[in-house]
Amino acid sequence: MPLNIKQLLDAAPDEKGIDWLQRSLQLALKVELSTLPPYLCGLWSIKDESHPVRELIRSIVLQEMLHMGLACNMLTAIGGTPQILGAFKNKEIVYPGPLPGGVHPELTVYLAGLSKLYIQQVYLVIEYPEHGPVPIELAVADTHPTLGEFYDEILEIFRKASPALTEAKQLTNKGLGPGNELFVIKTPLDVERAIRKIKHQGEGTDQSPLDPESIDSAELAHYYKFAEILFEQELVKTNGQWGFTGKAVPFPPTYPMVQIPAGGYKNVPEKAKSLLGTFDQTFAEMLGSLESAWTNGNQGDLGSAVTKMLDLGDIATNIMQVHFLDSSGVYGPDFQLT
Numbered sequence: 001m002p003l004n005i006k007q008l009l010d011a012a013p014d015e016k017g018i019d020w021l022q023r024s025l026q027l028a029l030k031v032e033l034s035t036l037p038p039y040l041c042g043l044w045s046i047k048d049e050s051h052p053v054r055e056l057i058r059s060i061v062l063q064e065m066l067h068m069g070l071a072c073n074m075l076t077a078i079g080g081t082p083q084i085l086g087a088f089k090n091k092e093i094v095y096p097g098p099l100p101g102g103v104h105p106e107l108t109v110y111l112a113g114l115s116k117l118y119i120q121q122v123y124l125v126i127e128y129p130e131h132g133p134v135p136i137e138l139a140v141a142d143t144h145p146t147l148g149e150f151y152d153e154i155l156e157i158f159r160k161a162s163p164a165l166t167e168a169k170q171l172t173n174k175g176l177g178p179g180n181e182l183f184v185i186k187t188p189l190d191v192e193r194a195i196r197k198i199k200h201q202g203e204g205t206d207q208s209p210l211d212p213e214s215i216d217s218a219e220l221a222h223y224y225k226f227a228e229i230l231f232e233q234e235l236v237k238t239n240g241q242w243g244f245t246g247k248a249v250p251f252p253p254t255y256p257m258v259q260i261p262a263g264g265y266k267n268v269p270e271k272a273k274s275l276l277g278t279f280d281q282t283f284a285e286m287l288g289s290l291e292s293a294w295t296n297g298n299q300g301d302l303g304s305a306v307t308k309m310l311d312l313g314d315i316a317t318n319i320m321q322v323h324f325l326d327s328s329g330v331y332g333p334d335f336q337l338t
Helices: 005-010 018-044 052-077 085-089 116-126 147-161 188-203 222-231 270-296 299-319
Strands: 236-238 241-243
Touching: 005 018, 005 147, 018 052, 018 085, 018 116, 018 147, 018 299, 052 188, 052 222, 085 270, 116 222, 147 188, 188 222, 270 299
Parallel strands: none
Antiparallel strands: 236 241
């Protein structure tokens, strides 16, 4: 059985060396990878491609892609080989199911279209800050080890073990937007920069919901971006207190994608079946390209994976045009490997 985060954190000090770092970073990249399907389902279910909420979620998706890439580069820097396709083939990532590694063990991540319930039940729990959110009224809590704590320990072991870092097979990518460039891990300072960026983009800090790593000084961390969508108002600071009292953030019209059942759909109409098959095949190819990119240090494979990601969005939108026979909702991408 794969190790979980608690077991890795509880390991004896003399067990926390390079092997521990490789296992931990492999798990971290799987967690980052596992967030993409639920976030993409919410993104793709928004009908208006120019809607501000779609852009909010898109910014989160791009940063999660960066986080996975940084975890892959850190792992590659210490001689590891990222395992990406196998995470789905070996059922380490399934929907509905838990996050890899026992992160938020009470959480069941399922795939559905964007809704306020989905934001509350899935998105806000995934992104829950290590030290809790800055003082705002938001009834989501968790006392289990967070991904932020896990990254803190990874950084500490990097400092203690001081492993040699190789640039071989690491990748770069400037296509994720300003401030989100994937960079090579050359020095211990690069490790600190990578982990700081991953944590701050997701959680902010314990003093502020803003991402201090952003080139935009007003950009919120993921947790608070999702909360703005939930409360339909911007989070602003007034008289020293943060609150959802800013400009309106209207909730977007969405395709009524219902929750994907365990194991995928059964007895699917031919039109939906064909589209789902194309989606799953393209998804498998994308994962394969990602894994090949870091296995071989091939920038071309990374570019191919990004292209396939864009193709997935078009296919998903077409899937969401197919209604259930009882008109209770529409089909959605199931992220099943065939």
